[in-house]
Amino acid sequence: MLGRRGFLRFLALPPYVWLAAFLLAPVLLIGVISFRPEPGPIDFGEPWTPSLVQYGRILETASYLRQLAISAVMALIVAASATMLAFPVAYFLAFRAGERASLYLVLLLVPAAVSFLLRVMAWRLMLGQEGGINSALQWLGLTKEPLDLLIYSRSAVVVTLVYVWIPFATLPIYAAMGRIDRRQLEAAADLGAGPWSRFWRVTVPLSLPGAAAAFFMVFIPTVGEYITPRLVGGSETYMYGQLIQDFFGRAASWATGSAAAVIMLVLTVVLVLVATRLVNLRRLTA
Amino acid sequence: MAISRGARCGGHPAVRARVRSTRAFPAALLSATLLLTACGAAEPNELLVLEWAGYEEADFWVDFAEANPDASVEFQIGANDADILAQMHAGSDADVFHFYTGWQQFYVDEGLVREIDTSKLTNWDKVPDDMKALGQVDGKQYYVPWDWGFTSILYNTDHVAEVTSWDALFSEEYAGHISMWDDGPGAVTVSAYINGWDETAITEEQLAQIETDWIVQKPLNLHYWTDEYADLCPEVISGDIWVAYAWQGCYASALYEGVPVAYANPEEGRNSWVGLYGISAESESPELALEFLDAKLAEVTCSNAVTIFYYGCANADVMAAVEDETLIEAFAINDPGILEATNFTPPVTAEQRDAWTAMWTRVKAE
Numbered sequence: 001m002l003g004r005r006g007f008l009r010f011l012a013l014p015p016y017v018w019l020a021a022f023l024l025a026p027v028l029l030i031g032v033i034s035f036r037p038e039p040g041p042i043d044f045g046e047p048w049t050p051s052l053v054q055y056g057r058i059l060e061t062a063s064y065l066r067q068l069a070i071s072a073v074m075a076l077i078v079a080a081s082a083t084m085l086a087f088p089v090a091y092f093l094a095f096r097a098g099e100r101a102s103l104y105l106v107l108l109l110v111p112a113a114v115s116f117l118l119r120v121m122a123w124r125l126m127l128g129q130e131g132g133i134n135s136a137l138q139w140l141g142l143t144k145e146p147l148d149l150l151i152y153s154r155s156a157v158v159v160t161l162v163y164v165w166i167p168f169a170t171l172p173i174y175a176a177m178g179r180i181d182r183r184q185l186e187a188a189a190d191l192g193a194g195p196w197s198r199f200w201r202v203t204v205p206l207s208l209p210g211a212a213a214a215f216f217m218v219f220i221p222t223v224g225e226y227i228t229p230r231l232v233g234g235s236e237t238y239m240y241g242q243l244i245q246d247f248f249g250r251a252a253s254w255a256t257g258s259a260a261a262v263i264m265l266v267l268t269v270v271l272v273l274v275a276t277r278l279v280n281l282r283r284l285t286a
Numbered sequence: 287m288a289i290s291r292g293a294r295c296g297g298h299p300a301v302r303a304r305v306r307s308t309r310a311f312p313a314a315l316l317s318a319t320l321l322l323t324a325c326g327a328a329e330p331n332e333l334l335v336l337e338w339a340g341y342e343e344a345d346f347w348v349d350f351a352e353a354n355p356d357a358s359v360e361f362q363i364g365a366n367d368a369d370i371l372a373q374m375h376a377g378s379d380a381d382v383f384h385f386y387t388g389w390q391q392f393y394v395d396e397g398l399v400r401e402i403d404t405s406k407l408t409n410w411d412k413v414p415d416d417m418k419a420l421g422q423v424d425g426k427q428y429y430v431p432w433d434w435g436f437t438s439i440l441y442n443t444d445h446v447a448e449v450t451s452w453d454a455l456f457s458e459e460y461a462g463h464i465s466m467w468d469d470g471p472g473a474v475t476v477s478a479y480i481n482g483w484d485e486t487a488i489t490e491e492q493l494a495q496i497e498t499d500w501i502v503q504k505p506l507n508l509h510y511w512t513d514e515y516a517d518l519c520p521e522v523i524s525g526d527i528w529v530a531y532a533w534q535g536c537y538a539s540a541l542y543e544g545v546p547v548a549y550a551n552p553e554e555g556r557n558s559w560v561g562l563y564g565i566s567a568e569s570e571s572p573e574l575a576l577e578f579l580d581a582k583l584a585e586v587t588c589s590n591a592v593t594i595f596y597y598g599c600a601n602a603d604v605m606a607a608v609e610d611e612t613l614i615e616a617f618a619i620n621d622p623g624i625l626e627a628t629n630f631t632p633p634v635t636a637e638q639r640d641a642w643t644a645m646w647t648r649v650k651a652e
Contacts, residue, residue, distance in 0.1 A: 040375075040640070063651040129526045148462055152509050235466075235507040238650045246650070249365045250470070251643040252372035 027265075034258035039251070054259035064243060068264065071223050071240040072271065074154065078161045079219035083211055085162065086169035090210070091203070093170070094177035105174070108167050116164065120231050123160040127151040127232065152234025160228050169214035176210025177203065212279065216272055223268050224261075240264055329571040332358040333578055336370055336380035338561075339363050339513065345590040350581035357574060365512075366469070368643065374398045374566070381569040382578055384432075387420055387560045387631040388471065389639075394423045399564040402427045406576055409583035412601045420560050420630075429562035430579045433591050434598040436618070436628065437472075437557035439550040440522060440532035440540070449550040452479045454529050456499070461506040463528035465518060468510035470646030471634060473500055476531065479554035479629070486632050493645055500649045510650070515539070522547065533559075538596035538616035549616070551627060558628045560600075 002010060037051035058064050089108065093101045111119060126132045129146040137143040150156060180203065188198045226241030233239070244264070247257030331354075335342070342361035344351060350359070362378065364370035367385045371392055374383060385393075393399040404410045404427050410418075413431060421429035439449045446460060455464055455476065466473065477496040478485035488496070508527060511517035519536045521527040523543045530536070532549075540547040550556075563582065565575040581587060588599035589607075598605060598617055608614060618624040634642070 040636070061648065061651075063648055067651050128521075128524070130524050230512070234509040235504050235650070243647065243651055246647050249369045249372070250468075251640065251647060252368040252375070253640070254372070254376075 030258045030261055033255055034262045036255040036258075039253035039256045054255045055263070057256055058260050058263055064240075064260070067238060067243055068240045068267065071225075072267065074158060074239065075219050075222035075225075078158055078165065078222045079215045081158070081162045082165040082169045082218045083173070083215045086166050086173055086214055087207070087211065089166070089170045090173035090177055090207075093174050094180075095203075108170060112167050117227065117231075119164060120160055120228050123156070123163065124151065124232055127156050127159070151232060152236070154233065154237045156232040156234075157225075157229045157237055157239075160232050161222055161225065164228070165218045165222075169218055172213035172217065173207055173210040176207045176213075180206045212276075216275075220268055220272070224264055329573055331356060331571075331574065332360070333382060333571055333574055334360045334362060334378075334380045335578070336362045336364055336373055336378055336383040338370075338384055339365075340515070340595070341384065343594075345587075345594055347578065347581065347587060348590065349584035349587045350578050353581060354574070354577065359578070368639070378566075379568075381566055381571050381575045382563055383566065384561060384563050387562065388634050390421070390423050390429060390562065391633050392636060392639075393564055394428055398567055399428050400567045400569070400572065402430060402565065402579070403576065407580045407583070409580055409601060412583060412603050414600070414602050417560060417600050421562055429564045430583070431560050431562055431600040432582050432588075433561040433595070434600065435559060436534045436549075437531065437559060438534075439552060440530045440537050441548055441550065442522070442525065442528040443546045443548050444525075445528040449529070449548070450553055452476050452552050452554055454550070455531060456480075456503050456506070457529070458506060460529045462508055463526065464503075464507050465509060465511050465521070465527045465530040466500075466503070466507055467531045468512045468646075468650075470642040470644070471639065472531065473646055473649070474642045475557060475629075475631070479552070479557075482554075486634070486638075488638065488642075493641060497645045497649055500646075501652045504649065504652065533597075534616045535596040538612055541612045541615065551624075555627045555629045556624075557631060559631050561597075 034054055035050035035052070036048055037053050038048070039054065039057075093104055093108075097104050124131075127150040128134070129148070129151065131151065133150055134143070134146040137147065138145075184202055184206070185198055188202050193201065224241040224244065225239055226245045229237045229239045229242060240260070241264075244257050244260045247253045247260055251257075335347075342363070347359065350357070362373070362380055364373055364383075367389050370383055370385050371389060374380065374393065375396070375398075383393075402421075404418075407430070417431040417434070418427070421427055421431050439452065439454050441449050441454065445463070446454070454460070455466060457464075466476075474488060474493070474496055475485050477483070477492075477499060478488065481492070481495075483492055508521070509517070511530070514533055514536050518527070518530060518532060519539045522530060522532070522536060522540050523545050525545075534549060537547060537549040563579050565572055565579070569575050583599075583601050585601065585604060588601040588604040591597050591599045592604060592608060592613065593610075596613065596616055605617070605619070608617065608619060614620055
């Protein structure tokens, strides 16, 4: 017979098995492939000697490293913008929406039910030279010619990704605000703190774990983003995720693509570790 | 079809009854062996086709579906020629795969394709000899040609004067309104035409020059397109793109939409490409795969390629029956000198393919 603890472990087993099979194993496989000396076709039956040649190929090409840095900065901008814009939305849901909070939350997530690709394509229609925004600007007499900057630029990628991520960034912040003990706000008011002071000195610090979770939830996948820059970025916006995709697809070079992916994974983990070390959430919320 | 063959062979009640009897076991074994041999070990009645996106639509295999209503056809999509080759390398279960000229040798060299018995193709005599030759490697027929077309400069005549050279793609006059195909070998081909180089013998210095030229061209380019109908045509039609590396399908689409466009006859010549189908060396359904390829060449399927995608088809009878003026213009059917002024895509080596693709990746990352 399983004890209570054994039963709980048994219940936790399927997700662990699932993660091991479909997350850990592929990541390990990518790690192994990245050490193959030959970039081309992979024959798993043939013996080979591990080599760092693929890593050298990436690290010795300045433009690849520059793309990695640009992608990290773009991810930083997208994550910071999405988190900041999600914050007031979460605040409204947690403190002002009352009984309708669930309804508003569902409405917020409705666009997420539409395919990611369709939402990005919709932005292409909005930002295009003949698109909604340019047409409106011209109709209002604010511009004479369509603005080229709106589409096929880094700013188009940032705007689109921020839009895509806001609903998801809202969730952890809303959850953190929902856990705030309302008596703390009452105590602050009793001690003479005004609304603004209560917001900055109670609500914001206690929401920071949620905001940090939202930030990383956006930052990590955005570093490796490749669909959005391909659709709205134009030839001047090439992100590191596209490089990985090109190695796997166009160049049929899985080993080089794997090395590029491992470099990005390591960089992302290091950045996240550094950030969590610099921003001591426990101290902030204490 | 093959399922019924299989039911008759492996699942015959008489065979099962005999196997139950131990005394009759040797005889049953012999019978089963003979039956299986006679049946050719019964192919599965299912096909997996490794295809380019869009070709999985029922219109593009309608004759096969009608002739084989019980057959199951699944599609696996490859993003481009490199991706399709990579999937075959990685052990794809595809019975049939589709790729374009320039890549024929790789599948043969790596033992990924089987020879085609053209005597079993009922539509083979409708394929022109020069197209048949494109499907041959070392004198053997490994591939069935199917779709074909041109590559040239598609341009908007409201904004661009007559284009006479591929160097229009590098013209600062059209900055922000140019679109190049996202493809390394394609970029090398264009540069080879412009510089008068032999694209099958590009030197390292020439490749370095090509890389520099395309990096300089990058700011002039609106975007690199990957899908003709999703990325390129809508913006040619909307008027955002004035000069593009394009196939004639987009030209025909723009003409049908009434857009003022022309398809250049550059002094360096147009490029021409042909799509080829091969049968995997590992296919468990080679006979069904052969039927699939034969049906690809049949009239309705081929006509659909012409009227839906505006691509040429290897069935000469279908092409001879084209009467639509826009399609006649798109395929340059009335231009007797067009083939003399066309460069057919030559085969490339694996080293060239890798070097050109790597060059293009660097251009995009720059």
